[in-house]
Amino acid sequence: MEWFTRSMEEKRPVHCTDSLRLRPSQAAVPVATESIAEPMPKYECQRITRLKHHNHRFTTALALLEEHAGYLQSGKQDSRALAFRKAACSLKALPHPLTNIEEARTLPHIGRHSLEVIQDILEDGFSREVQDICDGDFYETMQLFTGIFGVGATTARKWYETGFRTLDDIRNDSTLSLKKDQKIGLDLYKDLNTPVTLAEADIIQDLVKSEVQKLQPGVTVVLTGGFRRGKTKGHDVDLLISHPTEGKETGLLSAVLARLRGKDLLAYETTSANTYDPSSVSKKEYTMDHFERCFSIFKLDKSLISSTQNAKPTSESPAGVVKEGTSNPDRPHQGEEVSLERAGGTASFSEGDKTAEKTWVGRRVDLIIAPASQYAYALVGWTGSKVW
Numbered sequence: 230m231e232w233f234t235r236s237m238e239e240k241r242p243v244h245c246t247d248s249l250r251l252r253p254s255q256a257a258v259p260v261a262t263e264s265i266a267e268p269m270p271k272y273e274c275q276r277i278t279r280l281k282h283h284n285h286r287f288t289t290a291l292a293l294l295e296e297h298a299g300y301l302q303s304g305k306q307d308s309r310a311l312a313f314r315k316a317a318c319s320l321k322a323l324p325h326p327l328t329n330i331e332e333a334r335t336l337p338h339i340g341r342h343s344l345e346v347i348q349d350i351l352e353d354g355f356s357r358e359v360q361d362i363c364d365g366d367f368y369e370t371m372q373l374f375t376g377i378f379g380v381g382a383t384t385a386r387k388w389y390e391t392g393f394r395t396l397d398d399i400r401n402d403s404t405l406s407l408k409k410d411q412k413i414g415l416d417l418y419k420d421l422n423t424p425v426t427l428a429e430a431d432i433i434q435d436l437v438k439s440e441v442q443k444l445q446p447g448v449t450v451v452l453t454g455g456f457r458r459g460k461t462k463g464h465d466v467d468l469l470i471s472h473p474t475e476g477k478e479t480g481l482l483s484a485v486l487a488r489l490r491g492k493d494l495l496a497y498e499t500t501s502a503n504t505y506d507p508s509s510v511s512k513k514e515y516t517m518d519h520f521e522r523c524f525s526i527f528k529l530d531k532s533l534i535s536s537t538q539n540a541k542p543t544s545e546s547p548a549g550v551v552k553e554g555t556s557n558p559d560r561p562h563q564g565e566e567v568s569l570e571r572a573g574g575t576a577s578f579s580e581g582d583k584t585a586e587k588t589w590v591g592r593r594v595d596l597i598i599a600p601a602s603q604y605a606y607a608l609v610g611w612t613g614s615k616v617w
Contacts, residue, residue, distance in 0.1 A: 230272055233609075242605055269322060271337045273614070276322040280459050284320040284327050287347055290359045291317040294346065297362050300371040300382050309342070314615070316343035327351075370394055376422045378414030378497075378526070378593070413497045413526060413591075420591035421526070424462040432533050433466050433594055440488045441470060445481055448472050453597075453611040465593035466527075469611050471604045482521050482598050496591055497526040503598065520607060521598040528589040 232249040236242050243249075270276050282288070295313035315338035320327060323336065330348045333339050339347070349356045362368045367389065373396065374385035393399055399407075400415060407415070414421065430452055438450040451457070454467035470485075472478045482500065489495050503521035599607035 230274060233274075237606070240602065269319060269336055273318055273322075277324075278318070278322045278614075279324075282321040282323070283325055284323055286350055287320050287327060288317040290346055290350060290356045291320070291343060293359055293362065293368075294342075296372075297368055300368065300375075300386065302382055302386055312338070312340050313343060316340065318614075366394070374399075377411060377418060378421050379408055379410030380414060410497060410499070417496065417526065417591040421593060423590075424464065425466055425592050426534075427456055427461045429529060429534055429592060430456050430463070430466045433527055433529065433592065434468060436494065436527075437468055437470075437485065437489075437594075437596065441481065441485050444484050444488070445472060445477055447474070448478075448481070451608065453608065454613060457612045458614065465595060467595045467597065467611055469597050469599060469604075469607055471599045471601060471607070473601055475601045478598050478600055482523060482596060485596070486523060486525075494528050495525055496528050499524050520603070523596040525594050525596065527592045527594045529592050530589050532588075534590070 232243065232245055235249075291313045295310045295317070298310035298313065299307070319336040319338050320333075327333055327347070328351070330344065330351060333344060333347050346356045346358065349358070370389050370393075371382070371385050374380055374388055374393075375382060377385075377396075377399075388399065393402070396415060396418060399405060434450060434452045438448075441448045441450055449469075449471050451469045451471075452466070453469050454465070455463045456466070470478065470481065472481075486495070486498060486500070490498075500523045501521065504519045597607065597611060
């Protein structure tokens with residue numbers, strides 16, 4: 230962490246001396262022990278966190294509580310959501326299954342509320358609080374509406390309070406004035422709520438890289454986000470674009486978008502300009518918001534997609550969450566069964582709707598342009614994870 234902060238101050242990667250390296254006790258965590266020999270490091274970047282960890286039944290419950298707290302829309306609830314997320318991160322870093330509440334008390338960022346949830350699961354096999362949220366109308370509806378591209382928690386909550394409960398309620402209400410991205414989000418609901426596979430991400434990366442390098446040889450296009458951390462599925466594709474010569478990335482985004490548009494590969498796009506200024510301190514909450522970027526929906530030709538993408542997940546639903554059908558135990562709302570029935574009669578889930586007639590599928594793709602001097606920091610930031 231100290232190396233990172235010093236590098237930020239110097240505006241370049243500094244030489245890594247012994248004083249900046251992690252001590253042996255921090256650098257490695259035993260694979261399997263009866264108890265934790267050393268206290269777990271406080272910061273996420275100091276821990277080894279495995280993709281396939283041992284405590285899904287707890288982290289799934291905490292992820293649901295985090296999501297629910299975010300739906301409640303208040304400053305206090307935001308802090309609650311962060312508390313649940315930090316607690317889940319500590320459990321993911323635990324190198325063995327948690328079996329007693331006393332060990333949970335020794336882990337960083339496990340607060341009182343999270344401890345109560347963990348204890349319920351240890352004693353009863355599930356959390357009553359999580360069960361009640363899953364059974365409630367509010368959470369299920371908020372999941373459905375926030376699954377629409379361009380719709381955040383505030384808009385979804387407003388629709389819920391108005392009395393809307395299905396996607397058809399939104400489609401058929403003449404009083405609603407939907408934005409362009411929200412209309413596309415409704416049309417492509419099934420596409421955009423189907424996890425992107427690594428095979429698809431690789432295809433999209435190759436398509437973008439091919440077009441970018443025709444414009445500017447030497448450009449790098451790196452797949453970041455969860456895929457760079459080793460995941461095989463995600464909700465979107467993040468591509469970091471840069472050139473080793475500072476300044477040659479200028480104007481590249483608009484040029485590559487024009488080429489992609491000309492090949493009819495974009496269903497939607499919105500861009501934000503570069504506001505990075507090395508002479509001033511950022512006042513934005515997220516420094517990465519300064520980089521020039523485009524949020525888009527790609528039209529990915531079905532003929533290019535690997536046949537393996539349709540293989541159904543075989544992971545079992547963890548005990549921490551009662552709902553079934555979850556394909557990703559840490560993102561219960563992405564399961565194939567969850568909330569689909571709420572779509573309504575002509576919703577885009579049905580096999581006979583217009584999305585089934587397309588020769589392409591919609592996939593969310595974020596293009597980020599980073600100057601050479603900021604590339605290393607952008608790569609770390611966009612690789613994540615979110616808490617890191």
